[in-house]
Amino acid sequence: MKKEIIAGLILALLFAGSVVNIHYMDSLANELIGQVEAAQSYARAGDYARAKAEVGAAIDRWSKCDGYTHIFIRHPEIDSATDALYELYDSVAEGDAALSEGAFGKVEAHMRSIAGMEHITIGSIL
Amino acid sequence: MAIVFIRTLIVYFSLLIAMRLMGKRQLGEMELSEFVVAALIADLASHPLQDIGIPMLNGLIPIFTLFCLEVIISGATMKHIRLRGLLYGKPSIIISHGKIDQNEMRKNRFTVDELTEELRTQSVLDISTIEYAVLETNGQLNIVLTPENRPVTAQQMNVQVQDTGYTAIVVSDGRVLDTNLRRMGRDRNWLAKKLSSAGISGPENVYLMMVNGADQVYVAPKEDAK
Numbered sequence: 640m641k642k643e644i645i646a647g648l649i650l651a652l653l654f655a656g657s658v659v660n661i662h663y664m665d666s667l668a669n670e671l672i673g674q675v676e677a678a679q680s681y682a683r684a685g686d687y688a689r690a691k692a693e694v695g696a697a698i699d700r701w702s703k704c705d706g707y708t709h710i711f712i713r714h715p716e717i718d719s720a721t722d723a724l725y726e727l728y729d730s731v732a733e734g735d736a737a738l739s740e741g742a743f744g745k746v747e748a749h750m751r752s753i754a755g756m757e758h759i760t761i762g763s764i765l
Numbered sequence: 766m767a768i769v770f771i772r773t774l775i776v777y778f779s780l781l782i783a784m785r786l787m788g789k790r791q792l793g794e795m796e797l798s799e800f801v802v803a804a805l806i807a808d809l810a811s812h813p814l815q816d817i818g819i820p821m822l823n824g825l826i827p828i829f830t831l832f833c834l835e836v837i838i839s840g841a842t843m844k845h846i847r848l849r850g851l852l853y854g855k856p857s858i859i860i861s862h863g864k865i866d867q868n869e870m871r872k873n874r875f876t877v878d879e880l881t882e883e884l885r886t887q888s889v890l891d892i893s894t895i896e897y898a899v900l901e902t903n904g905q906l907n908i909v910l911t912p913e914n915r916p917v918t919a920q921q922m923n924v925q926v927q928d929t930g931y932t933a934i935v936v937s938d939g940r941v942l943d944t945n946l947r948r949m950g951r952d953r954n955w956l957a958k959k960l961s962s963a964g965i966s967g968p969e970n971v972y973l974m975m976v977n978g979a980d981q982v983y984v985a986p987k988e989d990a991k
Contacts, residue, residue, distance in 0.1 A: 643840035646833035653830060714818040 660711055661757045667704060668754035671697050672747055678731065679743045687734045694728045697746075712753060720749040775821065779810075779828055798852055802835045853902040860898035863911070873900055884908070930978015936971040939987065949976055960984070 678693035701724055708717050727742035806828055813824035842849040857869045859880065870880070880898075883906045889895060894914040899907045919926045933945040935956065946952060956968065963984050965971060973985040 640840070643837050646836035646840075649829060650833045650837075653826060653833075710820055710822055713820065713823075 657757075661759070663707070664711070664754045664757050667700075668750040671701060671750050674700070675727070675743055675746050675750075678727075679739075682731055682736070682739050682743075687731055690731045690739075691728065694724070694731050698724050698728060711757075716749075716753055716756075720746070720753060723749045775825070779825055798835065798838055802831050806831055856902060857900045858897055859900050859906065860892060860895045860908075862897075863893040863895055865892065869900075875900060880906075927979055929981060932975050932977040934973065934975050936968045936974035938972060939969040941968045949978075951976065 674693050674697040678690040678697070681687070681690035681693060701721065705717075723742070723745045727739065727746050730739040730742045809827045809831075810824055813819045813821050838852065842852055857866075857873050859866055859869055859873070859875065865880070869875075870877070884890070884892070884895075884898075887906075887908055889908055889910070894910055895908055896911045897909040899909075901907055931949075933942075933949050935942055935946050935949065935951070941953065941956065943953075946956065956974075959976075959982055960967065960971065960974075963982075963986075965984065965986050968974075970987050971984060972987045973983070975983045
């Protein structure tokens with residue numbers, strides 16, 4: 640019986656860990672999307688210096704989570720998101736309005752995809 | 766390359782621990798749920814090894830989830846007979862008093878060829894000599910012969926037979942197994958005497974040495990030591 644209880648506890652722990660991971664990924668993605676949206680507002684107002692600083696802060700935040708994300712997310716997904724962030728940084732640094740609009744959308748889509756793939760939905764399960 | 770190496774070590778030891786904790790049955794005759802777990806684990810474990818882009822946890826979490834489920838299910842089936850029947854099925858009597866139950870054969874999708882092959886494997890050529898043939902839940906066919914066809918026992922023949930007790934290996938490939946020696950109530954002095962009487966200088970020259978409860982000894986010297 641002890642074995643079964645331990646197995647049940649491990650299962651409960653794994654499920655709890657999954658729920659914590661979903662919340663963590665959600666909050667990380669929302670935080671980064673918030674920073675990217677703020678940068679987008681600055682860029683639309685023509686303040687590319689503040690937009691660049693905001694995107695730089697988002698890159699720092701993303702890089703700090705590297706250890707965690709590499710354990711829980713498929714590595715190609717992380718690389719794509721990192722590439723999208725640096726692409727955005729370059730286009731904002733160049734002050735290219737047309738290019739940066741697309742790059743903002745790309746980063747947002749990546750972050751939503753990373754957070755979304757962990758959500759427990761019929762779509763993600765099937 | 767180093768990542769694949771380290772991942773292989775982690776997966777190997779994780780599998781080893783999981784299979785060990787699932788019990789010895791997993792290694793031999795498997796029930797349906799055990800077979801499902803074994804097949805799934807083998808496949809799941811290989812993915813993070815082949816693709817280092819997949820997090821290690823993606824391979825380990827399913828292994829431990831399956832292991833936990835298997836422990837819970839096997840524990841529950843030990844306590845609840847109905848659940849056991851539901852998950853593993855029930856043994857089917859395929860042959861009763863020399864007559865094949867064709868309905869049971871169909872139900873179990875057991876063909877005549879499979880039945881005859883299984884009977885031949887167990888050296889049974891005449892179905893009329895079978896009292897019962899039971900298809901167990903692990904897929905094994907167990908045969909009970911009619912009383913007149915069962916092997917005769919010493920008791921039936923009123924023959925006195927010597928109880929030789931347990932047979933233990935005491936020397937394996939030149940290595941003395943002290944635990945087995947002690948279990949058989951013997952020591953190294955006894956071993957030296959037995960080897961000396963067999964014309965062998967020491968245990969390092971023995972390939973296999975066994976002793977049973979009746980003090981009967983089997984010694985196979987190492988071929989290169991002759």
